Amino acid sequence: MNAARDKANHRISTLKSLLCVGLDADREKVPAVFSRFSSPVLEFNRSVIRATRDYAAAYKINTAFYEARGIEGFRDMEETLVEIPSECLSIADAKRADIGNTSRMYARAFFEHWEFDSVTVAPYMGYDSLEPFFSYSDKLVFVLCLTSNAGSRDFEEQQLEGGLPLYRRVLERVSQWGAGGNGGVVVGATKSALLADIRNAAPGLFFLIPGVGAQGGSLEEAVDLGVDANREGALVNISRSLIYPPGEFRDIAAYEAAVSMEAERLHSAMRSVL
Ligand SMILES: O=c1ccn([C@@H]2O[C@H](COP(=O)(O)O)[C@@H](O)[C@H]2O)c(=O)[nH]1
Secondary structure (H helix, E strand, O other): OOHHHHHHHHHHHHHOOOEEEEOOOOOOOOOHHHOOOOOHHHHHHHHHHHHHOOOOOEEEEEOHHHHOOHHHHHHHHHHHHHHOOOOOEEEEEEEEOOOHHHHHHHHHHHHHHOOOOEEEEOOOOOHHHHHHHHOOOOOEEEEEEEOOOHHHHOOOOOEOOOOOEHHHHHHHHHHHHOOOOOEEEEEOHHHHHHHHHHHHHOOOOEEEEOOEOOOOEOHHHHHHHHOOOOOOOEEEEEOHHHHOOOOOOOOHHHHHHHHHHHHHHHHHHHHHHO
16 A cells, blocks of 8 residues: 555556646746746646646656746745645656755655655665665655657666666666655656566556657557556656647636646547557
């Protein structure tokens, strides 16, 4: 039993959706109709959540977009968290990890202070840097495994002695560290040729799959190859192509209608694969 995992799987199976809405709120890209508010980013996020809540299984806050704006960004992040529907998984895409005592502070920040259900972490510093996150048995810890960017070739796809690529070693280790149910990995949708193999090697891990939409990954492949044997256990993140629909919006209702229409389209494509 793991509260975060159970919540995500319950939502995935009842809604037949793996949709994780990426709240990558870039102040420069927030449509002009939100400018009149004292906190345009917060109102923008509220609108995105209203427009997608019937289709979403999770919301991912990429902390960089909030940290970049200092105290105001942190305030927007904190107030956005309150708006995330309780039946949806909240993910802090923070990509943290450091020596143990520092990681403990990161884990406390994301899991206790902000009460996120899950967080993304980087494996490079090894187990002692990740143990503080894995010690939370009711949360989900998503470890970067095979990321969606071209730079995954620089380290992740490099072969270790014996020929095993580094990302496969990460997968093996996370399967052990997260054996209690809180283990997850990030695998890019742009690497769908390797996705079936990765899923076979780690049947019990939760998958977070970014890279559909703006990065060109296939939605259908991400869903079909990413899910576990129960057709759950995976989330497909979509940020820019969902929250920044093309065009000018005369009012907030028009913006929400455009986002809602795209979320419905994504949901229906996912449902037909599931
Ligand atoms: O391998 C990775 C890991 C994380 N991300 C993050 O996911 C979203 C993707 O945004 P899009 O606009 O849908 O491309 C973003 O927050 C990334 O930082 C990733 O893309 N790839």
